[in-house]
Amino acid sequence: MKICPIFWSAKAKAEFVDILTFLEIQFGSEVAANCVLLVDAALEKIAVFPEMCPESGPHGIRKSVVQKNLSIFYRYHRGQIDVLKIWDNRQDPDNLLL
Numbered sequence: 001m002k003i004c005p006i007f008w009s010a011k012a013k014a015e016f017v018d019i020l021t022f023l024e025i026q027f028g029s030e031v032a033a034n035c036v037l038l039v040d041a042a043l044e045k046i047a048v049f050p051e052m053c054p055e056s057g058p059h060g061i062r063k064s065v066v067q068k069n070l071s072i073f074y075r076y077h078r079g080q081i082d083v084l085k086i087w088d089n090r091q092d093p094d095n096l097l098l
Helices: 010-027 029-048
Strands: 006-008 061-067 070-077 080-088
Touching: 006 010, 006 029, 010 029, 010 080, 029 061, 029 070, 029 080
Parallel strands: 006 080
Antiparallel strands: 061 070, 070 080
16 A cells, blocks of 8 residues: 655644644644644545545545644645645635645
8 A cells, every 4th residue: 555645735734733722722632633743644644545535626636624623725636635734624714725
């Protein structure tokens, strides 16, 4: 079974840090740590089955709903996963730019 390498864009990294900071301030470090575990688990599945999530944007961008409040947008090409965006689903969807 092939496992694809995962690369994070600078934007996705910054968004994830912002989300984790918000979670830690609002709900505590345990909730933030659980979020990290959920994202890691989702990316592990995506690395093995990169086309399991539906296309949800232009140029083959796919969306993985990690939990009801969090999604990962990524692209699978050339045998690798590029994490493009981490999205808090409670935000206005009109602000979602891919």
